[in-house]
Amino acid sequence: MNEVMLRSLTPGVLTVLVRRGADFAAAEDAVQDALVEALRVWEADPPRDAKGWLITVAWRKFLDATRADTARRRREDRVEEEPAPGPAPAGDDTLQLYFLCAHPSLTPASAVALTLRAVGGLTTRQIAAAYLVPEATMAQRISRAKRTVSGVRFDRPGDVATVLRVLYLVFNEGYSGDVDLAAEAIRLTRQVAAAVDHPEVAGLLALMLLHHARRAARTASDGSLVPLAEQDRGRWDTASIAEGVGILQAALARDRLGEFQAQAAIAALHADAPVAEETDWVQIVEWYDELARLTDSPVVRLNRAVAVGEADGPRAGLAALAALDSSLPRHTAVAAYLHERDGDLVTAARLYAEAAHRAPNLAERDHLTRRAARLNARRGR
Structure with a gap:
């Protein structure tokens, strides 16, 4: 079956x-x-x-x-x-379920869990395994979420933006357990795209496809992370890239720019470069400027600092970084990278080691630790 x-x-x-x-x-x-x-x-x-x-x-x-x-x-x-x-009705409006599962009264974690259960059809065990929590914990979360929305009227229009944010959260969980949440998020977003004619829905689908296309190249055979610049681009999924770019171009042509379209445009520029050295960083900085205007997100500005460092040199990137709160997640790792590009190996090694202690997961911690060790070894030689 x-x-x-x-x-x-x-x-x-x-x-x-x-x-x-x-x-x-x-x-x-x-x-x-x-x-x-x-x-x-x-x-x-x-x-x-x-x-x-x-x-x-x-x-x-x-x-x-x-x-x-x-x-x-x-x-x-x-x-x-x-x-x-008798035959099943052909025109069921399942879009309302997305709105209901992304109801503003739910926490993001509960909205994601309920979406995967009610719309995605996953079992509580599968969702718990994907989020690395006990099944009983996930069962309680889903039960509370169902009770919260049970009294909500089903015939009211929902907020598409909230649905998209929930699906993006699902996508970013990636893969764990026996369920590929990234693939599941793409499947569900395709459903929404078929029901909602909105450029941001298309933008999110394009963004997912473009990011997912690089998945096979993101880790080495030993499970270690491979940075974008070092990835084997021959392992990227060209069919997904072509589909994502086509969807994005159609969305951008409607001249109703949103944050997911801007993010997808950045991903498309990375995908368009046959080698890392040919990446159009100037255009990427321009798209980050658009994205910053749309979201005013400090994380976007952090990523923009990296792009500025590539487009205008590491010292320009460090200047952009200096304007941001140093407590931002991955701020220290970005500073380490820009100092390394600027030739300051002592500072870069120290910051990589510091960033490793703050890393949100084991794979990232190991990656940053190896970078610090490599720079220390170069200094020793």
Whole structure:
């Protein structure tokens, strides 16, 4: 059975149950029960209409759960009787599920977990493994999120920008456990792009594709990080790059620039350079200027300092860096890199070692430690 196909049907099935009168939490539980049932019986007896089968079984699961719960007897009177089996409706508006799962009353972590469960169709165990937390912890997080949105009206328009931020958070988790969250985020963003005609939705999809295209080259055989300038560009996925660039160009042509389009433009310029030395850093600085105007983000300004250092020399980069708060994440690592480019190996080695102690993960810590050790060895020679 194609598990990705099965998960892709989840939001449409959930939408139907909610529109029939089930509250979100109960409907989501019923859909998960139906998915488990599908995994059990479809191998031997696959249905002709997979979505219709899931809707029928999930609705029965919901009715069974409602009737078994004496605290919900009153609501049972308002629930429709089971509809006759038939083809699944073709036009379910699953976009509302994205809006609901990205509701502003949820924390970002809860919104991500609920999106993966309700829209992505992942199990609680899979989500917990991807986020490296105990399954019980993730189950509590999802339960609280479902309770939070259960009273939210389902017919109100949602905020596309919030949905995109949740999907971007999913993408940035990358890969862990048995679920590739980056690939899952791309799949879900494609769904939103098919339903929403907005250049920022296209911009996010382009950004994901362009970043994902470099994935195979980001780590060495021993698992160590490979910086962008040192990556084997022959390992980049040219088909994903071409698709991402095409989507981006169509979005930019609409002249409604947003932050995801600007980020994608920067990624496209990196992808366009056949070797690192031919990267158009001047244009990248210009795009960072646009991005800074759109977001006023200190992280964007930090990345801009690196680009300025490449375009105008390391001392110009250090001057741009001096205007930023030194407590910013990766500020010390950027300073180390710019000092190394400027030939100050003593300062660079010290800052690399300092940055390694502040690194957010083991892979980055090891990478920075190796850079410090390499510079110290050069000084010794």
